Amino acid sequence: MKNEKYYRDEVPENNPTFEVDRRNFVKLLGGGLFIYFQLGEFLTGVSAEAEQRRTVPNDYNAFIHIAEDGKVTCLIGKIEMGQGIITSFPQMVADELDTPLESIKMVMGDTELCPYDAGTWGSLSTRALGPVMMTALAEARSVLLEMGAEQLGVSKDEVTVENGVIFIRNKKSKKVSYGELAKDKKIEKYLEVKPKAKDFSEYKIRGKSFNHADGVAKVTGQAMYSGDFRMPGMLYAKILRPPSHGATLVSADTSEAEKMAGVSVARDKELVAILHADPEKAEKALEKVKADYKFNEMDVDDKTVFKHQLAFKSEARVIKSVGDIETGKKNSDFIIESEFYNSYVAHAPMEPHTALGFMEGDKVVVRASTQTPFGTQDGIARELGLGLDKVRVIPPFLGGGFGGKSAFRQAIEAARLTKLTGKPIMVQWTRKEEFFYDAFRPAAVVKITSGANASGKITAWDFSEYFAGSRGSDTIYDVPDAKTTSFSARDVHPFATGAWRAPANNTNTYARESQIDMMAAKLGVDPLEFRLKNLKDERMIGVLKAVAELFGYTPAKGPSGRGYGIACGFDAGGYVAHIAEVKVDKATGKIEVVRVACAEEIGFCINPEGATIQLEGCITMGMGYALTEEVKFTGGKIHTENFADYQIPTFSWLPKIETKILHKNEPPQGGGEPAIICMGGVLANAVFDATGARLYQLPMTPERVLEALAKVK
Amino acid sequence: MAETIQFELNGKKVEMPLDKDQTLLWALRTNFNLTGTKYGCGEGYCGACTVLMNNEAVRSCTIRMEEVAGKKITTIEGLAKNGKLHPVQQAFVDNDALQCGFCTPGMVMNAVGLLEKTPHPTRQQIVEGMEDNLCRCGAHVRIIDAIESASKAL
Ligand code: FES
Ligand code: FES
Numbered sequence: 001m002k003n004e005k006y007y008r009d010e011v012p013e014n015n016p017t018f019e020v021d022r023r024n025f026v027k028l029l030g031g032g033l034f035i036y037f038q039l040g041e042f043l044t045g046v047s048a049e050a051e052q053r054r055t056v057p058n059d060y061n062a063f064i065h066i067a068e069d070g071k072v073t074c075l076i077g078k079i080e081m082g083q084g085i086i087t088s089f090p091q092m093v094a095d096e097l098d099t100p101l102e103s104i105k106m107v108m109g110d111t112e113l114c115p116y117d118a119g120t121w122g123s124l125s126t127r128a129l130g131p132v133m134m135t136a137l138a139e140a141r142s143v144l145l146e147m148g149a150e151q152l153g154v155s156k157d158e159v160t161v162e163n164g165v166i167f168i169r170n171k172k173s174k175k176v177s178y179g180e181l182a183k184d185k186k187i188e189k190y191l192e193v194k195p196k197a198k199d200f201s202e203y204k205i206r207g208k209s210f211n212h213a214d215g216v217a218k219v220t221g222q223a224m225y226s227g228d229f230r231m232p233g234m235l236y237a238k239i240l241r242p243p244s245h246g247a248t249l250v251s252a253d254t255s256e257a258e259k260m261a262g263v264s265v266a267r268d269k270e271l272v273a274i275l276h277a278d279p280e281k282a283e284k285a286l287e288k289v290k291a292d293y294k295f296n297e298m299d300v301d302d303k304t305v306f307k308h309q310l311a312f313k314s315e316a317r318v319i320k321s322v323g324d325i326e327t328g329k330k331n332s333d334f335i336i337e338s339e340f341y342n343s344y345v346a347h348a349p350m351e352p353h354t355a356l357g358f359m360e361g362d363k364v365v366v367r368a369s370t371q372t373p374f375g376t377q378d379g380i381a382r383e384l385g386l387g388l389d390k391v392r393v394i395p396p397f398l399g400g401g402f403g404g405k406s407a408f409r410q411a412i413e414a415a416r417l418t419k420l421t422g423k424p425i426m427v428q429w430t431r432k433e434e435f436f437y438d439a440f441r442p443a444a445v446v447k448i449t450s451g452a453n454a455s456g457k458i459t460a461w462d463f464s465e466y467f468a469g470s471r472g473s474d475t476i477y478d479v480p481d482a483k484t485t486s487f488s489a490r491d492v493h494p495f496a497t498g499a500w501r502a503p504a505n506n507t508n509t510y511a512r513e514s515q516i517d518m519m520a521a522k523l524g525v526d527p528l529e530f531r532l533k534n535l536k537d538e539r540m541i542g543v544l545k546a547v548a549e550l551f552g553y554t555p556a557k558g559p560s561g562r563g564y565g566i567a568c569g570f571d572a573g574g575y576v577a578h579i580a581e582v583k584v585d586k587a588t589g590k591i592e593v594v595r596v597a598c599a600e601e602i603g604f605c606i607n608p609e610g611a612t613i614q615l616e617g618c619i620t621m622g623m624g625y626a627l628t629e630e631v632k633f634t635g636g637k638i639h640t641e642n643f644a645d646y647q648i649p650t651f652s653w654l655p656k657i658e659t660k661i662l663h664k665n666e667p668p669q670g671g672g673e674p675a676i677i678c679m680g681g682v683l684a685n686a687v688f689d690a691t692g693a694r695l696y697q698l699p700m701t702p703e704r705v706l707e708a709l710a711k712v713k
Numbered sequence: 714m715a716e717t718i719q720f721e722l723n724g725k726k727v728e729m730p731l732d733k734d735q736t737l738l739w740a741l742r743t744n745f746n747l748t749g750t751k752y753g754c755g756e757g758y759c760g761a762c763t764v765l766m767n768n769e770a771v772r773s774c775t776i777r778m779e780e781v782a783g784k785k786i787t788t789i790e791g792l793a794k795n796g797k798l799h800p801v802q803q804a805f806v807d808n809d810a811l812q813c814g815f816c817t818p819g820m821v822m823n824a825v826g827l828l829e830k831t832p833h834p835t836r837q838q839i840v841e842g843m844e845d846n847l848c849r850c851g852a853h854v855r856i857i858d859a860i861e862s863a864s865k866a867l
Contacts, residue, residue, distance in 0.1 A: 081813055215806040218814030219798065219821055221749015221789035228748035278732075280739050350753045350761055350815040350849050399751070399815025400849050431754040613809055613855070620851030643758035643847060651840045651853050 033066040033182040035140045063115065064093070064140060070164050070179030072097065072104050076133070077117025079109040079371060080214070081398035081405070084610040087213040091606055092130060096137035097144070099164035099178060109373040109395040111388075116374050130606070130668055144178060151176050214397070224396045226354040226369045227428045234356070234424040235264075236279035237417050238286040240272040241433060245495040245636030247293040257285040266420050273417055279428065297635035298494040305443045306341045309466050314489035319470050321483045328460030328481025332451025335460070336518055339447050340511035341697040342468065342680070344440040344631040345624075346640065347500060348648060351399020352434035353410035357418030357425045364419055365392045368411035371401045376408040380415040391415070402621075403499035407439045432641045439498030440631055444468030446511035452519050458534045465508055467492055472505030472571055472677060477516070478536040494636050501618075502673035505571045506625060506680055510698060513567035513681030517558065517688060526555035527566050527685065539601055542662060543577040544568050546599035550660050551579040558689045563594070565686025567678035573669030574602040578619075578678040580655070582686040584693075586709060589702030591687060593623055593655040598675055600659070603666035611671040615659045618672075622679025624649045628699050718782040723747075723791025729778075737773035737781055738762045741788060749789035749818045753847070760846030763819040763826070764788045770826025789818035792825065801825050804863035805856070812850035820846050824860045833864050 065073040074093050080086040090104035107113055141161070148166030149156045152174055159166050167175035217223040240252060252272045254265045263285045266273045272289065276282035300308040329335060355368035364384065370376045373393045381391045398405060410427050417425040429437070444467045451460035461475050461482035470486040500506070520530035528548055535541050544566075547553075556562065563584065568577035581595040596619050605611050628647040632639040640646045684695045693708035716731040722745065729744055738755075741747045741764070753761030755774050762773040765787040792799040798806065801824050811817045820843070827834065827842040834842065839860050848856070 084812070214814065215809065215811065216798070218811050218817045219789075219802040219805045220793055221747070221818045223814055224748075225751075225815065227752070230746055230748075278735070278739065278743060280735060284734065348849055350759065350813070350847065351751070352753075398813060400813040402849070428752065431756070431759075609809060613812065613852070616854050617812060617851030620853055621849065642756050643754055644756075648847060648849060649851070649853075650845070650847065651843045651857065654840070654853055654857070657854055 032068055033144075033178075033185065034063060034188045035066075035143065036063040036188065064137070066144075066178050066182045068179055068183045070099070070103055070177055070182075072099055072178070073107055074104060075107045075110075075114045077109055077114045077374060079373065079395045079398060080106075081371065081401040084607065084613065088607040088610055089133075090213065092134060093137060096134055097141050097164070097178075098161045103164060109393075111373050111377040111391070111393045114373075118372070118374065144181065147181050148176050151181065218397075225351055225399050226356055226367050226396055227351070227426065229356050229367055229396075231356070231358060231424040234358075234426055235275040235277055235421075236282045236426045236428065237266070237273040237275050237413070238279070238282040239413060239427070239433075240274075240286065240289055240291055241436065242293055243637065244295070244297060245436075245638075246297040247295050247636065250292040250294050252289055252291040254289050256288040256290070260285045260288070264421075266417050268416055268420055271413065271416060273413075275417075275421070275423075275425070279426075283430075297637075299635065300494055301634040302343065302443075302630065302632050305344075306445050309443065309445055309492060312489055312492045314466065314487040314492070316464075317486045317488070319473060319484040319486050320475070322479070323481035325460060325462050325481050325483045328479070329449070329451055329462075331453065331481070332459040333454045334522060335449060335451040336515065336522065337447075337449045338511075338515055338518065339445060339696065340507075340514060342444050342446075342507040342510065342625075343629075343698060344443045344497070344633070345500060345629045346435055346438045346440055346631055346646060347400075347402045347404025348434070348438070348643075348646065349398075349400030349402060349404055352429040352431060353405065353407075353437070354426075354428045355408075355411040355414035357411075357414030357427070359418055359422055359424075360392075363390050363392060364415050365394065366411050366415050366418075367394045367396055368408060368414070369398045369401075369405055370395050370408045370411060371398070371403070371405040372408060375406070376411045379408055379412055383412050384415060384419055402501040403441075403503060404438055406499060407437070407496065409437055431643070435631075435640050435642070435646070436638050437496070439496040440493075441500030441503070441506070441625075442467050442469070442493060442497040444504075444507045446507060448511060448515045450515055450519060452523060454523075456523055456525055456530060456533055458519065463508075463512065465504070465511075468507040469504030470508075471503055472508040472569060473512075474570065476512070476537065476540060476568075476570060477531075477534040479534070494633065495638070501621070502571050502677050505569065505673075505677040506622070507698075509567065509569040509571075509677040510626075510680030510684065513569070513678065514684050514694070514696075517566070517681075517685040518694065521558045521688070524557045526557055528553060529555055531566065531568065537575075539575045539664075540568060540570065540577070543575045543599040543601050546660055546662055547577040547579050547597050550599060550658050551595070551597040553579055558685075559692040560689055563686050563690030565682045565684065565689055567681035567685060569674070569677045569681075571674040571677050574600060574671060574674035576600045576674045576678055578675075578682040580682045580686045582683060582690055584687055584690045584705065584709075586691065589705035589709065591627060591683065591700060591702075591705060593627075593653065593683065593686075595656045595658070596682070597658040598660070598678075599662060600671065600675055601662040601664055602669040602671045602674065603664050604668045605661050605663055605671070606668050608661055611661055612659055614671045615661070615675045616657055618675035619657055619659075619679065620649050620654070622676040623653055623655075623683070624699075626680045626683045626698060626700060628701065630699050630701070718778060720781050720783060721785040723787060731778055731782075733777065733779055735778045737764065737766075737771075737776040737778060737786070740778055740781075741773060741786075747788050747790050751815055751818060753816070753819070758845075758847070759816075759819070760823055761816055761819040763822040763846065765822060765826055765829075768826070768829050770823045770829075787822075789822055792821070799825065800866045801828065801860070801863045804859040804866065808855045808859035808862065810855035810859040811852050816846065816848040816850075816852075820848065820856055824856075824863065827860070828864055828867060832867060834860070836861065 414427040449462040466487040520527040751761040753759035
């Protein structure tokens with residue numbers, strides 16, 4: 001079977017068209033120059049075990065190919081899901097190699113072509129892979145210069161390169177291009193990376209703004225997502241779903257469904273799927289399946305969840321402790337004890353989980369919307385009892401991920417069904433399935449006991465998070481006696497939970513920044529001044545001062561009635577601070593966000609335009625978990641089934657957004673997550689400033705706001 | 714003989730067997746392989762499936778094929794003419810009004826429909842006109858900017 005058939009003519013740049021297995025890869029890419037980089041221990045997230053389990057060559061982590069026409073293909077294990085590395089990576093590559101930006105092509109995440117990668121998350125693409133790649137590319141450049149010099153018959157220090165053309169320094173006409181070097185050759189170089197990458201001052205392309213490289217493909221409908229591929233004989237699978245988590249299938253009667261024309265049924269243990277060439281017909285037939293279940297559900301719902309969590313037997317782990325918390329409390333002139341709550345929220349990417357599985361000989365190939373192509377490959381291989389060489393995962397464009405597409409159940413389903421039937425099988429979840437199987441951001445409780453002295457210094461900080469996760473639980477303020485404790489337990493949740501854009505940090509930052517605000521109010525000092533007084537970290541101070549200037553903030557003690565809130569935090573290597581302005585309708589409890597200003601510092605910013613877009617995205621998306629988003633459930637039954645039950649931010653919500661990115665000649669950090677972490681805290685603090693009402697639970701729905709308003713004396 | 718229907722799709726007359734249960738969304742995606750029109754919710758909430766029917770933005774997941782007979786349908790694939798992007802498409806590219814791009818075809822089509830009705834909308838009219846198209850990535854600010862600049866270019 002040749003794959004060309006089901007590709008479109010216009011293949012977006014990150015959909016590899018090479019249909020080869022890796023051993024034949026070099027042969028099929030034709031001539032040219034292959035440079036493999038061995039980056040081993042540099043690449044975070046690659047466990048030794050994961051490396052060993054790969055059957056394909058594992059002696060390199062990245063490579064580039066330079067073709068005879070000078071085109072440079074860069075193969076990495078990351079994927080593009082809207083965060084924009086398809087734009088920023090070529091900038092890095094072009095800059096380090098001194099070659100035109102247009103000559104760079106990215107191939108991403110194909111388990112057969114690309115080097116192993118643990119997953120696209122944690123804003124790691126830029127901060128972990130980036131520096132490693134830069135060093136590697138610097139090495140590649142030096143190899144190219146060496147080859148060029150040899151060709152020109154001079155020594156290496158006599159040549160230099162511009163726009164992919166190597167020439168003799170004082171004789172520009174004596175030149176050879178990268179493409180010419182690659183001509184009629186097949187050179188494979190394996191490099192161990194040592195030399196230093198370029199200095200920030202030498203950057204030409206990095207640090208400049210570029211529009212999305214995939215913009216045209218996406219506005220014309222040509223960009224291919226997993227559900228957009230078509231194959232001869234392809235069938236859509238609609239899978240029988242239990243009514244709730246914790247329900248197990250006892251029996252299923254598919255006879256009525258089978259009477260419908262064109263329907264076939266695939267069954268493998270608990271997996272019952274209706275297959276049809278028309279997805280709507282398959283869906284109709286699925287409704288005719290009668291099934292019985294055994295129930296074993298947890299006795300908890302969205303109202304009782306926090307009580308349930310605090311009563312659950314959990315394991316305490318002290319994450320960090322300085323000084324002695326009891327001494328700190330004794331040294332405090334006042335103590336505030338609070339409990340904060342945060343709900344389950346859904347990822348709700350616009351593209352539901354989708355996968356197309358098909359056989360290529362005895363190999364299972366799956367095109368899947370996944371943030372973890374290699375994890376998905378592992379998962380499929382394990383489930384089907386196949387070697388990794390018999391499973392290939394190819395991620396096309398992703399319609400959003402936010403952590404939710406680290407789970408790859410749909411890809412396993414497609415793989416199982418294609419193996420079972422031998423046919424190409426499309427598994428495209430409905431919105432209801434997407435909500436049902438989403439690994440939600442965990443509901444969580446944070447307890448804080450903190451104290452300060454009369455002169456406005458924080459003297460004690462005792463922070464305990466229950467089931468949020470520890471990311472972002474650091475004190476960040478300079479407190480002599482402080483302790484952070486993390487409580488966790490298996491099976492505390494009635495369904496799957498997982499990483500949600502800046503995992504744990506949204507909850508922890510909301511709680512911490514609320515508490516800080518409460519202390520400032522108690523002291524009767526301006527909340528910005530209070531923060532600055534208790535911070536030591538210059539980078540945090542830097543973003544706070546920057547956002548205050550951007551917003552035009554003037555000090556006042558809260559509640560000032562102006563509706564201004566402040567919050568700051570740290571995530572994935574980046575520093576952020578926000579100031580927001582809200583209006584609260586005291587009759588309805590509705591919050592209107594008027595303005596949000598945000599300053600961020602993520603080291604050297606590769607693509608300021610891309611980073612600004614991420615900031616805007618974080619602010620917009622973050623209003624959702626702060627104000628409306630909450631999964632409703634009873635036991636394992638999820639009541640949230642479509643967007644009518646789950647309000648995400650829309651156009652009318654838009655505040656005036658002002659952003660500022662502080663440039664620092666420090667290693668680049670990821671920008672896809674940090675700016676979302678403050679949204680709960682900054683809006684809660686703004687509501688307090690507007691009304692004097694303190695919100696201890698997210699989301700701040702009108703009912704909760706009204707309740708809190710009723711408590712204001 | 715199975716009943717057939719005819720309609721105009723991206724400027725061409727087409728004919729297909731009528732299936733009363735079929736929605737326009739899936740006819741486009743499966744019968745015509747026009748996969749730029751996306752499934753986001755299937756129940757009319759998100760707008761990812763927006764196309765033009767007789768120059769009016771509609772949600773193809775809620776339209777049965779019966780209603781399509783004799784109509785003029787334009788999808789995202791039919792917007793660019795002779796390789797030149799429609800001004801709204803161009804404005805989305807220029808303003809970087811997208812991230813993952815999954816909502817984008819629906820956003821573009823809805824915006825075209827909006828400008829068809831109101832060629833020079835105020836920002837408030839843009840917000841109201843786009844309100845029910847969902848974007849999870851938070852590209853909203855730029856989408857409004859894009860539509861505003863497209864309305865000037867038109
Ligand atoms: S798919 Fe039609 S409105 Fe969501
Ligand atoms: S750009 Fe991703 S949903 Fe709008």
